[in-house]
Amino acid sequence: MSGQELSEVLSISRSAVWKHMNELKKSGYEVEAVTNRGYRIINVPEALSEDAIRWGLETKWLGSTLHYHPTVTSTQNLAHEFARDGAEHGTVVIASEQTKGKGRMKRYWDSKANVGLWFSTVLRPHSLEPKNATQITLVAAVALANVMKEYGIPVSIKWPNDLFIGDKKMAGILTEMQAEQDQIDYIIIGIGLNVNHEEADFGSAVLEHATSLKVYTQDHYNLNTLFKSIAHEFEVQYERFIEHGFKPIKSDWEGYAYKMGEWLTVRAQGEWNAKLIGIHEDGALKVVDEKGQEHLLYSAEILW
Ligand code: BTN
Incomplete structure (x- = not known):
């Protein structure tokens, strides 16, 4: 967009536009400026932030309401609070760090700052019966696996909610539900994905069973970009599930299943x-x- 257009749309002077561009660059945005054409954002910063997530988020409803926090106890707990207060379907709570990350079976989920994606999504699938809520975990697992496949990572899914690279876990999903007898009030899907951990970020006992994308590929990943890919794919798979039922998800899931037939x-x-x-x-x-x-x-x- 040209500087002129920006100054008109935002009702600020050209020199204010220029100052804002410099501020964006300072916070890690890569901005290209071409004479007579204008400015273009080429890359978002490394660090998670609400702005960097919103920029280029290609979803219709997932993440329309987004709460980013540098540090929380658990995005899962916060998402429950928002949901109890009526948060809309698709609300996302995301943090750079969790001090009391929760796993399945009341286990602790290690969520160090800036190395992984730790987020929870509020879903209100009113047409789904409570007894079928587990299916949503499998929808999320298929969505995550599809994104990993796009990134060239060979993952498998260990029932019900673990993503594996080889024999090591790189992501987990925690599904919690609030329901009446035959009606779901809301579901919170919490996703934890080990992304930029080095081997040293895992304790030696954990390293036996855990891995990250970086440990596997040696590449560094932009957390904002990765989150946006996952949010988009999760929305696509969720809508497919609501429209066509569990059958297509089931067959995709079985295609990814860890140790199928073993x-x-x-x-x-x-x-x-x-x-x-x-x-x-x-x-x-x-x-x-x-x-x-x-x-x-x-x-x-x-x-x-
Ligand atoms: C598991 O494999 O046991 C599930 C792990 C789920 C971890 C995620 S991280 C974001 C959300 N907040 C939490 O406290 N837990 C989930």
Whole structure:
């Protein structure tokens, strides 16, 4: 946009436009200025910020309301507060750092500053029955896996919510729901993605089981850009799910499934060996035991 147009639209002088451009550059925006043509933003800053996320966010509703905080206890807790106060469908809470990140099964989720994406989204899927809420976790997992595939990262999904590179976890999804008996009030989908961690950012015990995009590719990723790709794909997959049901998601999920067709140890009322054969229409994990008997697991853990 030309400096003239900017000064007219914003009702400020040309020299004020120039000053603002310098401010943008100072905060990490890469701005190209071409004589007689104007200014163009080429790159957003590394550090997460509300402006840098909004710039070029190609979603219709996901992230229309966006709360960015440098540090929070947990974006998940904050998203619950917003949802209780009536936050609209698609509201996103995102932070550079979480001091009390939550994982599944009340585990701690390590969320160091500026190395990962830590965000929670409020969803209000009124047409979805509470018993099918697990499906949303799988929708989010497929969306994340699709983005990773676009970035050239070979990921698999470990039921119900872990993204793996090889045998190491690089992302997790936490789904929490507030519902009446037959009506969902809201769902909070929390996504934690290890992005720019170096090996030293993980403790040695954690490093055995965890990885980041940077550890795997040696490349550094712009968190704002990566968030925007995920938000866009999540919206696309969510709308596909609402419009066409779980079937297409189920088949994509099975295409990404970690150790599909292999024998694993599962923890579900004791520990036993099971072969993973797919997922059920309602999102449950389908396995067979050593006697050939089929089981549907709704709340289980696949052991390492
Ligand atoms: C898991 O794999 O156990 C789920 C991890 C989910 C972590 C994310 S980070 C953003 C959101 N806020 C939290 O406190 N947890 C989720």
